[in-house]
Amino acid sequence: MAQTAANVTYGKPKTAGAIWRAPAGTTLPTDATSDLDSAFVCLGYCSEDGLTNEYTIDTDSIQAWGGDKVLYFENGREDTFGLKLIESLNPEVLKAVYNDSNVSGTLDTGITVKVNSTPQEESEWVVDMVLKGGVLKRIVIPAGKITELGEINYVDNDAVGYEITVACVTDTDGNYHYEYIQAGSSTMKMRVSKPEKVEETEVVETAKTTAGTKKASNTKKK
Numbered sequence: 664m665a666q667t668a669a670n671v672t673y674g675k676p677k678t679a680g681a682i683w684r685a686p687a688g689t690t691l692p693t694d695a696t697s698d699l700d701s702a703f704v705c706l707g708y709c710s711e712d713g714l715t716n717e718y719t720i721d722t723d724s725i726q727a728w729g730g731d732k733v734l735y736f737e738n739g740r741e742d743t744f745g746l747k748l749i750e751s752l753n754p755e756v757l758k759a760v761y762n763d764s765n766v767s768g769t770l771d772t773g774i775t776v777k778v779n780s781t782p783q784e785e786s787e788w789v790v791d792m793v794l795k796g797g798v799l800k801r802i803v804i805p806a807g808k809i810t811e812l813g814e815i816n817y818v819d820n821d822a823v824g825y826e827i828t829v830a831c832v833t834d835t836d837g838n839y840h841y842e843y844i845q846a847g848s849s850t851m852k853m854r855v856s857k858p859e860k861v862e863e864t865e866v867v868e869t870a871k872t873t874a875g876t877k878k879a880s881n882t883k884k885k
Contacts, residue, residue, distance in 0.1 A: 674713065674800065677791035680705035681714075682746065684759050685787045687806065692789065695801040695843040699789060706759060707750035710824055714790060715745040716802075718839075742831040742839035744788075744804070747813070749824040759786070760812065760825045783809050788829060797847035804840045806832040 676682075683703040690700045719741045725734040748756045757776055758766045762784055765777040788804040813826030831839035 669796075672795040672798065674792045674794055676709070676713075677793050677799075679791075680707075681791050682706040682709060682748070683789040683791070684755070685789075686763075687785050687787060689787050691787060691803055691805060692801065693841075693843070695799040695845040696847075703787075703789060704755045706748055706756050707753050708748075710747035710749050710822070710826075712747060716743070717745070718742050740839075743810070744790075744802075744807070744829045744831070744840075745827070746829075747824045747826040749822040751823040751825065756825065760809065760827065785832060793847070794844075799843075799845050799847050801843045802840060803843070804829065804831050805834040805838070807840075808832060 683699060683705055685700060685703040689702040692699060721738040721740065722735055723738055724732045724736075727733045748759070750756050752770055754766055754769060754774055757774065761776055761778060762781050765779065765781060766774065768774045785806045785808045788802075788807045790802040792800045792802075794800055807829040809827050810830040811828035815823065815825065817823055833839055
């Protein structure tokens with residue numbers, strides 16, 4: 664297959680929300696376009712570093728007399744995602760980081776966060792992105808658990824954020840995560856490329872009005 668520049672893309676967060684989380688057992692999407700179950704909540708903005716995915720294979724080898732490696736075998740695989748959540752005033756972000764049971768209240772009534780040794784809960788995660796040309800990409804993690812939390816910095820020149828690593832646990836089919844990629848609709852492409860969409864009917868009516876005005880003007884000149 665020849666080289667195709669059109670297949671080179673970037674990944675931007677979907678404007679309606681990119682990072683979503685739901686309790687285990689929630690119905691998962693099986694494509695890039697369908698609406699998410701109402702149990703999914705958006706975790707808001709991430710840092711400009713975006714999302715990283717590290718899929719590693721732990722491989723070992725058998726070495727023969729003389730130094731030749733004659734056999735390779737796998738010890739296991741690990742699939743993790745990294746991101747930094749920066750909406751630190753969002754209770755849903757705090758629940759994701761510290762467990763749902765350890766966070767209560769709202770910003771208006773007062774939020775209480777209990778930091779303790781309660782084991783991290785497994786949750787379902789979805790990441791929605793828009794690629795070049797309005798192509799949609801959705802990453803679905805059936806069971807993800809936060810296994811690392813970075814240093815939390817409170818400074819006057821950066822956003823307070825939670826840098827997390829989400830480790831994927833295999834589902835009943837043995838899959839760590841799913842990726843769905845699909846061309847977006849023409850409407851979606853328009854929304855990505857332009858902030859406002861001009862309706863086709865308005866353009867036609869404007870053209871008719873302009874044409875009528877010109878015709879009337881020409882008639883008067885004669």
